[in-house]
Amino acid sequence: MDRYVELVRAKTVTGQFSPATAEVYCRDVQTFAELAGAGRVLDDLDGADVDAVLLAFARRPDGRRRAGEDGGDGGGAARAGRASQSAASQARFRRSLSVFFRHAVTAGWVQLDPMRAVTVSARERGGLRAERRALTVEQAGGLLAAARRMAEEPVPAARRRDQRTELRDALAVVLLATVGPRVSELTRANVEDFFVNGGDRYWRIFGKGGRTRDVPLPRPVAVLLEEYLARGRPLLDRGVEPKALLLSWRGRRLARGDVQAVIDRVLARVEPSRRRAVTPHGLRHTTATHLLAAATDMDAVRRVLGHSDLSTLSRYRDELPGELEAAMRVHPLLEEGRR
Template sequence: MSGGGELPDEVRQVLAAYRRHLEGERNVSPHTVRAYVGDVTELSDHLARQGTLRLEDVTITDLRGWLGAQQRDGASRATLGRRASAIRSFFAWARRDGLVAVDPSLRLASPRAARPLPATLDQSQAAALMDEARLRAAEQAGPLGVRDVAILELLYASGLRVSELCGLDTSSVDADRQLVRVLGKGDKERVVPVGRPALMAVTAWMARRPEVSTPSSGQALFLGARGARIDPRVVRRLVHRHLGLVTGAPDLGPHGLRHAMATHLLEGGADLRTVQEMLGHASLATTQIYTHVTADRLQAAFRQAHPRA
């Protein structure tokens, strides 16, 4: 194996085949493809500097040595975990395709990632966010302010990822049944209920959408200023901008509204499995972090209010 700016043809061919595997067979996101291929390329650089030039000569010691070097260079546990996953994915694929006889990554463990509690809005701040957005839309009197209200209401009501929201079409919203059909990670479709305030905001935007749409808009629900399907970066900027108007609110992006939706559902008595399904989490363990957020708030309230806390 070798790496760097001038990869040998053999290594370039292996990396290209691995990229095709990720894109075609695994159907992972473009971000994951770039990260995993980049990690394997960095590994090849490290191994070449250590004198290991052939894929079949790589050992578990080599792999641990590379991760150890990354840790000494200041890589976070989350980054190390992703790189360990990339290594295991690569060598599992290489073993199946006959590029190596033995998978050296089988005993490679990932560092346990820290799970900090996500910052989130309380319910009064979420209400203030919507009030401020409506006030700003009324002041602007244009269609984009109405669009922004619909985006904020729908993000908070449904807990959609920003990519999922940007991918919605006009047919994705079933106002009669108060549902949104979402295409999530791995092209898995799910149905998410939404409340009347979000549906009313979306309906108001749909009435103004023709003022922005162009022949190239297609069926995209949310449009940018020039009529194309809205870009996730635009959504992130507008969420940050509107949250900046709410006194005491943390500086969050769209994912912060997803956190708030999940936390407030659990605080209101929703069961964990229901929240998992609405968020589109493959594992219940991913959803369980929100129980920690809720428990933390309960403890804070107990300490503040109970006479014998």
């Protein structure tokens, strides 16, 4: 496993893997070694052993999800309790193991790939994917309204100055839901990446494969950004990360694993009838789904999300309740009859 981790990290130098992708692969194989048992011989593992690891991982607490609201960036995790791994995390873990064992066969570390004998079904593992990851209009509206209220409400004077993270949390959720960046793109964002051109505020996003894209921010999002830069970020700035946009209360760049807790804190303020749990990637699906449902040009949506291929959008377009009925009510061939 150590040799594999060194190999994966070396591939970031040649550009074969982004640092974020390499870190995911490394973390997953290290978790696999821990769950399988460090004293095991790799070539002795069979499909049943991998099944046991997959099930153990599925039950493993997920530190990104916390029950209840916590004003910091992780201090209440031990008290609040944690949920088991999400379906998406389980699917990612399984993909990481498949990549690892394919390499192990090529390198001669194992004679047979045990992934071919894995029998754990999707049902036993909680499902590979959520049935629908995009929020509906009502659910997304509830989340955005809660974020706006969080940004506008006065902070109690009793709260410590360095733990007043409401504006930061609101901005992070609004950017995820309206612009749809990858979570790594959000946490890597710097203050200098936001600029004004022709009176409009833009975000220069540094995406996969070294590609960049300039995405214009809707006016309400730009206003919230200005508010955070003027009133929110100065409370968190310790001079440790002078460029980072989103800072933890310790003054460091917000980590990818903290973003789910940020979303959950905003979700806790949404009225129950409009609340549904969602991940950062689910908010990316929400952006794509609703832009496409509004008949936004597909290539424009592709450029907003940073996809190199238009066909990738099909994976991000989730079904919405009532959309077929709405489409048939405005059928283009029956416009004359309606007039």
